Amino acid sequence: MRKVLLSLFLTSTALSVHADEGMWMLTDLQKQNEVAMTELGLLIPTNQIYNPDGIALKDAVVHFGGGCTGEVISAEGLVLTNHHCGYGAIQQHSSVEHDYLTDGFWAMSREEELPCKGLTVTYIDQILDVTDYVNEQLKTDEDPNGTNYLSPKYLSSVADRFAQAENIEMTPGRKLELKAFYGGNRYYLFVKTTYSDIRMVGAPPSSIGKFGADTDNWMWPRHTGDFSMFRIYADKEGKPAAYNKDNVPLKVKKHLTISLDGYREGDFTFVMGFPGRNWRYMISDEVEERMQTTNFMRHHVRDARQKALMKEMLKDDAVRIHYASKYASSANYWKNAIGMNEGLVRLKVLDTKRAQQEALLTRGRSLNDDSYQKAFDQIRAIVQQRRPALYHQQAIQEALVTGLDFMRIPGTTELVSALKSKDKEKIQAAKENLQKAADNYFASVPFPEVERLVGKEMLKTYMQYIPAEQRIGIFKIIDKRFKGDSDAFIDACFQYSIFGNKENFAKFIQKPSLYKINTDWMVLFKYSITDGMLQTAIDMADANKDYNAAHKVWVKGMMDMKLANGQPIYPDANSTLRLTYGKVLPYSPADGVEYSYYTTLKGAMEKEDPDNWEFVIPAKLKQLYEAKDFGRYALPNGEMPVCFIVNTDNTGGNSGSPVFNAKGELIGTGFDRNYEGLTGDIAFRPSSQRAACVDIRYTLFIIDKFAGARHLIEEMSLSSLSPNPSPVGRGEENTPAN
Structure with missing residues (x-):
């Protein structure tokens, strides 16, 4: 009995110690994480976060452009992400005459929303553990001792065979992605749907969206409104389609509820997104x-x-x-x-x-x-x-x-081959192709x-x-x-x-x-x-000839050791949908230095430098600040919240990720990490690692009061317990990190 009690104690302790570390697979939440998340403060069951048999929060989280995360915030396909994630699209539409990077952009009607060439938004329809199936396929492989177990080309063919065997319907825009996890010790298949008609809806000027620019990048405290908004369009049947003026906003199956209630120090929070790469199993x-x-x-x-x-x-x-x-x-x-x-x-x-x-x-x-x-x-x-x-x-x-x-520069292989053949028709065709490629090159x-x-x-x-x-x-x-x-x-x-x-x-x-x-x-x-x-x-x-095989053995050993010690396990990030959780917490980067867990617009005004392009503040924002015209988005003490930090386990690709409160409501958008936490890609330190997030109330304030785009607010679902619900700012212990 003593041994059983000791084992239970050690398991519980291990789960608590490591609760904030991990980029967890959604398929493992109920088994591995629900107890720990509930103990930390989660107020909803995990099947409201991820439900393989129904609609859940996961169905409002999208892969934005292949390198960032976005969240759907209205029934008509409105997507919120970071300003820096939408930066390429904003630049695409900018010119000296229409400098949306400098001035910002706001579509005041659906007709004014701008199509973004090459931009996509991808939903994850299903996540399937197909480890047993892949291992069976590998046994019949022509080279069972080779490296096909990590080959994207090989795994793609296995995915196609699995989909055919399981009658997975390949509808327009639907794709399969089969990836190796834990160095090839497990495999998951992601069934995805990609939309390619994405239109720019709104973006603040860079003086808000990139406030602090390179100087503040990866730093805390931050005072940036790092957000932009886009809309998903589809054909009239709601299916993915290339841009067409007759396409309509997508009627989504799930969008997020936005909370105006703020957060306290120590509040539970969780983040979903598509973290790019990390290397926790390195020697x-x-x-x-x-x-x-x-x-x-x-x-x-x-x-x-x-x-x-x-x-x-x-x-x-x-x-x-x-x-x-x-x-x-x-x-x-x-x-x-x-x-x-x-x-x-x-x-x-x-x-x-x-x-x-x-x-x-x-x-x-x-x-x-x-x-x-x-x-x-x-x-x-x-x-x-x-x-x-x-x-x-x-x-x-x-x-x-x-x-x-x-x-x-364009390749010349086709023309070289044609010139060697001395075939006039081939030479003419190669010249025309090279001319087109050269025109594109010189334009770039x-x-x-x-x-x-x-x-x-x-x-x-x-x-x-x-x-x-x-x-x-x-x-x-x-x-x-x-x-x-x-x-x-x-x-x-x-x-x-x-x-x-x-x-x-x-x-x-x-x-x-x-x-x-x-x-x-x-x-x-x-x-x-x-x-x-x-x-x-x-x-x-x-x-590297034998690296993958050795790495697979090493990772398997680390997995087994963790499980033997009662610790949950998670794979390295690889741009697949993950969840991470923790708390809203301040931190101390050095002796005598204490950083609060949130900032206000006062801090931006203190940083203002009209002679430095990184710290210019728009005149209208200054007017709103001086008049304290923050509307329902202000703190009880009248200040305007801007950013906050959480100790969740984030990395590149989490940019734009939704930050949820304990009830699963949207309270912010992740956009960065702190300088002291950049080692997190290799080793996570919850005491020093923080994810910086734009407070959703600042986002709404900029849309509503600064841009005058209240029609966008009206299509969102907002939740609030009281006219001034946020506890932030009620006392000296909540002094902002200005």
Whole structure:
């Protein structure tokens, strides 16, 4: 009996200790998490969150654009997400004459809603555990000891066979996605429906939606209204369809109720979304590798590119608009890499990892099982062997692939083949195809002088980190023909290359020749980059040959050890729908420093700097603040809440995620993490990791009072217990983090 009681105590303790850590599969909630969530404060059963046989909150959470999360907030398909998630679409519709990035955009009628080319919204219809089925299929595979168990192509064919066997109806827009979890120890099939007619409805000006920009990014306290709104359109039968003026707003099966009641410190909360990637099952050697390769290159290469870009963006509004989304995307994970490396050192994460791996190795020895030790030794050897190739690959990727837009020149393979054949019809067809591709290319790089400046900076940065004898092949030409002057080489590219300017291309396409293609600087440069990426991939593929099998064994060992200790388990993030839960809590990042759990508009006013584009405040927002004209969205003390933090386990991809209160009502939208918590992708620390969220009341205030778009508020479902329900601000203990 004592042993049983001790086991129950340890299990309960383990669940409590780890309650805030985890990106949980919705299919496991009832079995693994419901008790712990209820003890923390959840007031609804988990089948109201996820119900495989009915409608639940999950059915109002969507994958926005493939890289963010959104939530449906009206019966007519209105979707709320982050401003930075909608940034590309806002930029798509912006011009110097209609600068929606600077001025914001609000559709005052359905007719004014703007179609967004290429933007999609995806629902998750079903989540099925198909582990047994996949394992049975793998037994009959032609290469049962190969790596098909992780191959997207192979798993896609298995998904099709499963759908056929189970009579899963493939309606318009429906897709199957079968993914491996826990290193290939489990498999889940996601049945999805994607809508492609998505229209922009509203976005605040960047001075609200990106207030604080790079300076405040990944920091707390925050004062940004990081939100934007879109609408899902479908055909008249409610089915996914390409854009058509006759399409209608989607009549959704579930939309969220919005709470105006606020939150207290310690209130339970949960978040649903599509976290992108994390690496909780890494060994310490892999963490060091990440710090010294991927994070190092993101830090230093992007820093150089962003400085060059920003200098030009500040000179010209057209340049600013064109590069705005690219710059924001680059800057986001530039600062992430810096903060992660700093945090990994400060929090001694390597020591934590070493302790975890030693615990598993000790368990293996106690069980007379040497498989964990073999897997561990193999992973360490692989990491050591592949590190030089990974370092070089990241340098090429950051400086020459991601860093150089002008290297997206069209391919010439079809024309080369046609010229060799001397077939006039083939040559004419290839010329026409290349002309179309070239027109698209030149439209995508409208500022060649900016490209030239960035190109020079990127080549010098690449040369700084890669020794001469290891550089890609184009540098032999640079050394021989240009005496090592990379600036002169870039100038030659833009002056003489086929794709250097429209005039050069026009002359070439009139009379194309193999000699011109084979000696063209830009073409040779692109081939050299491609060859460099291929060679480093080959080098790493050789080193990585046995990595997946070893990693699968290692992860299985970690899973078994956790379960033996009474701990729930969860897989690494992989852009699939997850739930994470915790509380609204302040935190202390350093001795003598205390951060409250919410901010108000007063803090934004204190940060205002009219001479710094990151901290400009719109005149109308200042007027509303000075008049205290916050309507029903204000706190009891008359202040306007802006942002708050929760200790949930979030990562990239959770941007735009709905933040729920204990009753399952929407209280905010997740948009960022704090700087001290950037190590969370590798090791979660609930004491220091926080997710930053826009208070839904600030979102509604901006829509209603600032934009005057009350018609949007009227189509939402709002809930409130009293005229001024929020307890925030009632006492000194609730001083905001201004």
